[in-house]
Amino acid sequence: MPIKTIIEPFRIKSVEPIRRTTRDERQQLLEAAGYNLFLMPADAILIDLLTDSGTCAMSTEQWAAMMSVQAIFGFKHVIPTHQGRAAERILFGVMCKKGDVVPNNTHFDTTRANCEFVGAEAVDLPIPEALEPARLHPFKGNMDTARLAELIERVGAKRVPLVMLTVTNNSGGGQPVSMANIRAVKEICARHGIPLYIDACRYAENAYFIKLREPGYAERTPREIAQEMFSHADGCTMSAKKDGMANIGGFLCTNDDAIAQQEKDLLILTEGFPTYGGLAGRDLDAIAVGLNEALEEDYLNYRIVSTAYLGNHIAREGVPIVQPPGGHAIYIDARAFLPQVLPAEFPGVALAGELYVEGGIRSVEIGTLMFGEHATMDLVRLAIPRRVYTQSHVDYVVEVILEVWRRREQIRGLELTYQAAFLRHFSARFRPLAPSAAPQPATHQG
Numbered sequence: 001m002p003i004k005t006i007i008e009p010f011r012i013k014s015v016e017p018i019r020r021t022t023r024d025e026r027q028q029l030l031e032a033a034g035y036n037l038f039l040m041p042a043d044a045i046l047i048d049l050l051t052d053s054g055t056c057a058m059s060t061e062q063w064a065a066m067m068s069v070q071a072i073f074g075f076k077h078v079i080p081t082h083q084g085r086a087a088e089r090i091l092f093g094v095m096c097k098k099g100d101v102v103p104n105n106t107h108f109d110t111t112r113a114n115c116e117f118v119g120a121e122a123v124d125l126p127i128p129e130a131l132e133p134a135r136l137h138p139f140k141g142n143m144d145t146a147r148l149a150e151l152i153e154r155v156g157a158k159r160v161p162l163v164m165l166t167v168t169n170n171s172g173g174g175q176p177v178s179m180a181n182i183r184a185v186k187e188i189c190a191r192h193g194i195p196l197y198i199d200a201c202r203y204a205e206n207a208y209f210i211k212l213r214e215p216g217y218a219e220r221t222p223r224e225i226a227q228e229m230f231s232h233a234d235g236c237t238m239s240a241k242k243d244g245m246a247n248i249g250g251f252l253c254t255n256d257d258a259i260a261q262q263e264k265d266l267l268i269l270t271e272g273f274p275t276y277g278g279l280a281g282r283d284l285d286a287i288a289v290g291l292n293e294a295l296e297e298d299y300l301n302y303r304i305v306s307t308a309y310l311g312n313h314i315a316r317e318g319v320p321i322v323q324p325p326g327g328h329a330i331y332i333d334a335r336a337f338l339p340q341v342l343p344a345e346f347p348g349v350a351l352a353g354e355l356y357v358e359g360g361i362r363s364v365e366i367g368t369l370m371f372g373e374h375a376t377m378d379l380v381r382l383a384i385p386r387r388v389y390t391q392s393h394v395d396y397v398v399e400v401i402l403e404v405w406r407r408r409e410q411i412r413g414l415e416l417t418y419q420a421a422f423l424r425h426f427s428a429r430f431r432p433l434a435p436s437a438a439p440q441p442a443t444h445q446g
Helices: 023-032 084-095 109-117 145-155 179-192 203-213 222-231 257-270 281-293 297-316 347-359 368-374 391-406
Strands: 077-081 101-104 121-124 163-166 196-199 235-239 250-254 329-333 364-366 379-383 414-420 429-432 443-445
Touching: 023 347, 077 084, 077 257, 084 109, 084 235, 084 250, 084 257, 101 145, 109 121, 109 368, 145 179, 163 179, 179 196, 179 222, 203 222, 203 297, 250 257, 297 329, 297 391, 347 364, 347 368, 347 379, 347 391, 347 414, 364 368
Parallel strands: 101 121, 101 163, 163 196, 196 235, 414 443
Antiparallel strands: 077 250, 235 250, 329 379, 364 379, 414 429
């Protein structure tokens, strides 16, 4: 009989001590941070699931070699940057102007902010199934192609400088985009002469979901699938802190010589020369190796199965999550978890705070705080760092979540006391609402 247990396909050779805190200490720390886990000191966190970005454990191979990213991505120009948001800033700074419209399956926080900073309108076009957390669909990250075609016809192709696809769709629950959808979006773009860009930070996970779920790809390798994905695009942005398996870095790709020159000129102004993009040589080496390590099938199998392990365990106990489990994170449906807390009372922030108080776990709200009026859901993302935590850590997380679930009716909402003009979730501060109290306007700076 074949062995069914999936083990970590690596050995951990470096460890970091974990500081233990008491429940009373955590309550005091949460109050001192204004109930915003972004402001929590790192040494006060026991299990950190706020993000999987820049948190992975580096392999011995990554410190030793330099390999070309063009073998995977296939674009003519690869422009390194210090992280993904720098690539976004340069892309939108070169290609967009005030009054433009940029469609995406769903923009994430920095993508939307960089787009809107230059005066363009960021438009989300997820498929209808993506807005129903409990609904099962193999590719909930897909873009609604009918709405894309209608948008282009309505505003005119000249106002759409590019279309983006985020793979996997982070704001939509870490859900994958199918190859058929990528092709369909490309066909619409090509018909109107609009370039297609991929936000590629979790490209390997997306490729593996295609292998698992899309007919015709079961016998293809993740590398081959990734290469086909990028063959339909005209460029991409990349945060190498995700499927680049590195702690810093990113890049911007394009096939357009003129656009590449403008991007390189802007890169020099703020990042560095196109040969290094503000990164140390060791970081470039780490990214090159990490991009390849992220495509290894035993790693991807472990990654997808271990993430689902967390989601399935809490879902079996009734905890509402985005189904099916995503590739890099589990997303708890905070509105369903805390139906007594209105969206204006930030149920995602309230739930994230309770998870921290209960067990020292840091997560992140993706909803009304992060996206304001654009939020269609209030989610709490439990992003799993790559090659860092073991099953016993995840079992601890399950236990903490279920303890909060059992006392969910006692949890109340929060009100803002401070918010910034852009990306307010990074620095916002809150206070708990008194019973039956209505939220008051927050002070606004920035």
